[in-house]
Amino acid sequence: MITASTFERKIDTCEGADRNMIASDHESHPDQFIEPLSYNQMNETACYLCGSESEFQVLFPGEKSTRELRPEHIAARKGSINKEFSYNLVKCNRCGLVYANPAPDADFLEQTYEQSDQGLYQDENYNIAWTYGRYLRRFAGLLNRRGVALDVGAGDGFFLQELIDLGFQNVLGLEPSAEACRRAKTGVSPFLLNQSFRESDFKPGSLDFISCFQTLEHLPNPDRIVAGFHRLLAPGGMVYCVAHNFASWSVKVLGVRHPIINAGHLTLFDEETLKAFFEKHFNVLAVFKIANRYSINYWISLLPIPEHIKRTLIGTLTISGLSTMPLTLSAGNIGLVAQKAIS
Ligand SMILES: [Zn+2]
Numbered sequence: 258m259i260t261a262s263t264f265e266r267k268i269d270t271c272e273g274a275d276r277n278m279i280a281s282d283h284e285s286h287p288d289q290f291i292e293p294l295s296y297n298q299m300n301e302t303a304c305y306l307c308g309s310e311s312e313f314q315v316l317f318p319g320e321k322s323t324r325e326l327r328p329e330h331i332a333a334r335k336g337s338i339n340k341e342f343s344y345n346l347v348k349c350n351r352c353g354l355v356y357a358n359p360a361p362d363a364d365f366l367e368q369t370y371e372q373s374d375q376g377l378y379q380d381e382n383y384n385i386a387w388t389y390g391r392y393l394r395r396f397a398g399l400l401n402r403r404g405v406a407l408d409v410g411a412g413d414g415f416f417l418q419e420l421i422d423l424g425f426q427n428v429l430g431l432e433p434s435a436e437a438c439r440r441a442k443t444g445v446s447p448f449l450l451n452q453s454f455r456e457s458d459f460k461p462g463s464l465d466f467i468s469c470f471q472t473l474e475h476l477p478n479p480d481r482i483v484a485g486f487h488r489l490l491a492p493g494g495m496v497y498c499v500a501h502n503f504a505s506w507s508v509k510v511l512g513v514r515h516p517i518i519n520a521g522h523l524t525l526f527d528e529e530t531l532k533a534f535f536e537k538h539f540n541v542l543a544v545f546k547i548a549n550r551y552s553i554n555y556w557i558s559l560l561p562i563p564e565h566i567k568r569t570l571i572g573t574l575t576i577s578g579l580s581t582m583p584l585t586l587s588a589g590n591i592g593l594v595a596q597k598a599i600s
Pocket residue numbers: 304305306307308309349350351352353354
């Protein structure tokens with residue numbers, strides 16, 4: 258259970274953390290049963306990027322009449338349960354953004370993620386942190402200050418150590434999933450809050466850096482989130498975002514069978530649409546395709562092949578000692594680094 262006192266205590270234990278950057282108290286969100294949603298309980302959604310309400314084409318039609326969206330469809334990252342529900346996925350004719358329409362409301366999503374088991378990539382988190390850190394270091398010289406860094410959707414806090422190593426004085430990760438927070442390593446757990454991102458919890462201009470990895474897809478309105486990041490950053494502050502790339506070759510090949518088309522992802526980006534969200538507010542320094550380092554085991558787990566073949570392959574590689582060897586390839590992720598104007 259998340260309570261105001263939990264939040265306060267966490268901040269107290271952050272060595273040198275600036276309590277003033279927190280602007281408001283939190284309400285308690287006890288575990289509770291969340292009613293499933295039918296299509297007609299979801300909200301018709303204008304394009305998050307350009308605001309168009311009716312100029313879209315349906316890319317993948319949802320199963321409107323029969324299915325309900327249950328919290329477990331959204332919360333699970335492993336297995337195929339999050340493929341059991343499909344949104345009506347549309348593409349805006351004006352700006353090209355791909356998004357779920359209709360979409361569940363923010364309260365449903367927030368409660369769902371609080372009870373979810375996100376952060377299940379734990380075995381690979383060392384490799385993911387290494388990959389994302391490698392790109393950030395190219396831009397670290399442009400950081401105005403290394404005061405307060407916030408990681409939104411921090412999982413088990415895997416990137417917080419990178420931020421500490423980069424010299425930030427205060428680091429804070431926000432993760433709605435209690436299960437992910439419980440898995441945090443001892444060194445970073447004091448800096449991880451079991452809490453959804455809410456702009457109102459922070460004072461405007463109080464942050465120097467925000468990272469947001471594969472999280473923008475899950476949030477109900479990316480435009481509002483990006484605008485909030487801009488308000489929270491100090492002049493010269495930097496934001497680093499990683500998103501799944503809807504324009505990747507693997508999505509073209511697999512279509513609706515691709516793992517990124519699932520009940521958790523309300524918006525799907527490509528390099529142009531991701532950049533367009535941030536260009537409304539920020540100076541975008543770079544948008545780039547990411548080469549991910551994962552173990553060979555993990556790459557095999559991502560392949561769209563039958564489970565028994567995966568198990569055979571991984572078994573063979575384990576015997577030969579190759580299964581944990583790192584391999585760097587593109588997994589269809591895009592990165593973006595942007596900076597708030599100094600004045
Ligand atoms: Zn649009």
